[in-house]
Structure formats: C-alpha cells, structure tokens
Amino acid sequence: MPKTLWIVLALVLMAGWAGAADLPVAPNGIALYPEFMSWKPLAPSYREDKGHIRLITANDVALAGLRAGKNPLPDGSVLAKVAWKAVKHPAFPVATEPGEFVQVEFMVKDSRKYAATGGWGFARFVGKELKPYGKDPGFVAECFGCHTPVAAKDYLFTSLPSVP
Amino acid sequence: MPKTLWIVLALVLMAGWAGAADLPVAPNGIALYPEFMSWKPLAPSYREDKGHIRLITANDVALAGLRAGKNPLPDGSVLAKVAWKAVKHPAFPVATEPGEFVQVEFMVKDSRKYAATGGWGFARFVGKELKPYGKDPGFVAECFGCHTPVAAKDYLFTSLPSVP
Ligand code: HEC
Numbered sequence: 034m035p036k037t038l039w040i041v042l043a044l045v046l047m048a049g050w051a052g053a054a055d056l057p058v059a060p061n062g063i064a065l066y067p068e069f070m071s072w073k074p075l076a077p078s079y080r081e082d083k084g085h086i087r088l089i090t091a092n093d094v095a096l097a098g099l100r101a102g103k104n105p106l107p108d109g110s111v112l113a114k115v116a117w118k119a120v121k122h123p124a125f126p127v128a129t130e131p132g133e134f135v136q137v138e139f140m141v142k143d144s145r146k147y148a149a150t151g152g153w154g155f156a157r158f159v160g161k162e163l164k165p166y167g168k169d170p171g172f173v174a175e176c177f178g179c180h181t182p183v184a185a186k187d188y189l190f191t192s193l194p195s196v197p
Numbered sequence: 198m199p200k201t202l203w204i205v206l207a208l209v210l211m212a213g214w215a216g217a218a219d220l221p222v223a224p225n226g227i228a229l230y231p232e233f234m235s236w237k238p239l240a241p242s243y244r245e246d247k248g249h250i251r252l253i254t255a256n257d258v259a260l261a262g263l264r265a266g267k268n269p270l271p272d273g274s275v276l277a278k279v280a281w282k283a284v285k286h287p288a289f290p291v292a293t294e295p296g297e298f299v300q301v302e303f304m305v306k307d308s309r310k311y312a313a314t315g316g317w318g319f320a321r322f323v324g325k326e327l328k329p330y331g332k333d334p335g336f337v338a339e340c341f342g343c344h345t346p347v348a349a350k351d352y353l354f355t356s357l358p359s360v361p
C-alpha cells in the first residue's frame with residue numbers, strides 16, 4: 034500500500050476513535066446520541082412532582098413507525114426524553130419554561146440485542162457533564178420496571194399528540 | 198404555444214389553487230403552515246393558568262438564526278406554538294401530557310411587510326377546524342401587545358433551551 038494511503042487510514046481511525054471517546058457511554062454500552070435536539074418533536078410533557086418540563090424527540094425511523102401506527106416500532110427507532118428544571122418566565126410568570134438542563138434519556142430499539150427488556154435498550158445521561166447513569170448494566174431494571182405498565186404500547190408512555 | 202403546454206399550465210395553476218384553497222388563512226393573509234409538527238423543536242412550555250401544555254417549533258431559517266445568536270432573526274424565519282389541553286397520563290398521573298388539540302399560532306418574519314409589528318406577522322388557528330382567529334387584520338394588536346415586553350429579544354418569549 035502506498036505511504037499516503039496508510040496515513041489516510043491512520044487519520045480516519047484516529048478521527049473515529051476520538052469521536053467515540055468524546056461521547057459518554059452508559060454501563061450497558063449505549064453511547065449518547067448527540068443529535069437528540071435535532072430530531073423531530075414527538076411531544077412536550079410536564080412533571081409536577083419533580084418540577085421538570087420535558088420534550089420527547091424521535092429519530093426518523095421511530096417517527097415514521099409511529100405515524101404508520103406500528104406496534105412494536107421497528108429496529109433502529111430511537112426516542113429521547115430531555116428534562117429541564119421548570120422555571121417561571123421572568124417576563125410572564127404564569128408561563129413555565131425550560132431552565133437548567135437536568136438529563137437526557139434514550140430508548141433504543143433492537144429486538145434481538147435487547148430482547149430481555151421488550152426490545153428496548155435504555156440509557157440516561159445526567160447533568161451538564163452528561164454523566165452516564167447506573168453502576169452496572171443492571172440499572173435498566175429500574176427503567177424497564179417503570180415502563181412495564183405500558184407494555185401493550187410497546188413500553189412507550191408517549192404517543193403522537195392529536196393534531197388536525 | 199403548443200396545446201399540451203397550455204394543458205400543463207392549466208393543471209399547474211389548478212393544483213396551486215386547490216392546495217391554497219385547502220389551507221385556512223388568517224385575516225391578515227397568513228395561511229396555515231401545515232408542516233409545523235415536522236419542524237424541529239425549540240422548547241416545551243406549560244401554562245398553569247390555562248391548563249395548556251405547549252410545544253414551540255421553528256423552521257430551519259429560524260433555528261439557524263437562533264443558534265447563530267441572531268437578533269433580530271432573518272426574514273423567512275417562522276415559529277409555531279402548538280397548544281394542547283394538559284391531561285394527566287392515565288398510566289402515570291403525575292405526568293402531564295398533551296390531550297385535545299387547542300390551537301396553533303405562528304410568527305412569520307418579514308421585516309418590510311410587517312414593519313409595524315416588529316417585523317413579525319402573527320396568525321392563530323383554533324380547534325380541530327383550525328378556524329382563523331380574528332375578525333379583521335386588527336387582531337394582531339392583541340398578539341403584538343403581549344409580545345412587546347420582550348421587544349429586546351426580537352419579541353420572542355422563548356429562547357434556545359440550555360443543552361450540554
Ligand atoms: C418512575 C417511573 C419511570 C422510570 C423509573 C423511568 N421512566 Fe421513562 N418515562 C416515564 C414516564 C411517565 C414517561 C412519559 C413522559 C414523562 O412523563 O415525562 C417516560 C418516558 C420516557 C421516554 C420517552 C418515551 C416514552 O416512553 O414516553 C424515554 C426515552 C424514557 N422514559 C427513558 C427512560 C430511561 C432510560 C429510564 C431509566 C434510566 C427511565 N425512562 C425510567 C416513567 C419512568
């Protein structure tokens with residue numbers, strides 16, 4: 034192989050490695066999807082008990098599946114739930130809007146890899162540092178447990194909101 | 198002009214006319230942007246006084262402008278605010294989610310056409326029928342009046358939420 038090809042190959046490998054090394058990875062191997070705010074919106078949500086305001090976004094595979102009424106969603110579907118502290122708008126206090134970033138969570142569909150948890154891989158990244166949540170892969174029991182009541186809806190709480 | 202060209206022209210005009218006729222139009226001439234749920238999300242919001250949960254989306258021009266810190270936003274920017282009745286999730290009542298669709302509102306930037314109202318054209322479409330709000334173009338006084346306290350922020354209440 035000519036020398037330049039080796040150099041190009043080395044650069045490509047380094048770029049790939051640096052990119053992956055930059056992203057936080059959950060204990061079950063799921064890396065952060067940095068494009069979560071560039072996906073299309075599914076729905077807003079609000080948690081009065083936690084004082085959080087949230088936004089659920091979906092990648093194109095998930096959104097197309099939801100629009101087609103697919104249940105379960107196809108492999109490759111990814112949903113993100115972004116949470117912020119709910120704060121009152123300084124210029125209009127009855128309006129509650131996003132304040133400080135709290136965390137982002139993902140559900141990643143791979144029906145074989147995550148067969149034990151309804152085909153979904155779970156991951157949560159907390160705070161400005163996007164610190165991966167959980168000490169070991171067992172953390173998903175908490176996620177899956179809470180999402181089990183909506184098993185009939187492919188373990189999803191959120192559905193497409195009604196729009197004329 | 199050959200006959201076929203006339204037919205093609207007639208078909209194109211008819212298609213354009215039929216498409217436009219389907220869309221509701223506000224008293225100031227702004228037609229509904231039907232793609233508002235396919236724009237990218239700006240932020241969620243919650244109005245405790247009205248019991249509404251909302252989603253603000255932005256077209257690509259507006260989003261690029263916001264990300265670049267532009268103030269005022271460039272012509273061609275369009276923001277949508279979608280409102281639903283806030284309902285408690287049946288499977289998880291401390292979570293508030295979108296229920297019935299209430300309305301969708303738009304702010305359309307055209308610094309010449311809407312010079313009198315900060316460069317923004319306003320429009321609101323109410324209920325399942327997407328009924329245009331306002332009896333005559335004067336309805337915008339209500340919108341503009343309420344957005345005037347945030348004139349320094351290009352009349353926008355919502356900014357890009359903080360994301361790491
Ligand atoms: C205490 C219950 C509970 C636990 C634990 C929980 N969730 Fe959820 N999750 C919910 C509810 C309720 C929603 C609906 C949206 C909302 O209320 O914010 C939701 C929504 C989501 C969504 C958006 C898709 C959907 O189902 O609506 C994702 C993604 C998500 N959760 C990921 C996770 C991950 C990852 C974990 C664990 C690290 C987790 N969840 C743990 C209750 C829970």
Ligand code: HEC
Nearest residue numbers: 125128242276278302303304319320321340343353354355
């Ligand atoms: C009583 C005050 C009030 C009036 C009247 C009002 N708005 Fe707003 N508007 C707000 C507030 C507060 C927000 C911030 C988001 C929220 O609270 O839902 C907002 C947000 C918006 C947004 C999203 C961009 C932004 O500024 O955050 C649009 C689009 C919008 N309004 C359009 C309209 C239109 C169109 C009308 C009139 C037909 C109107 N508004 C009238 C208070 C008002």
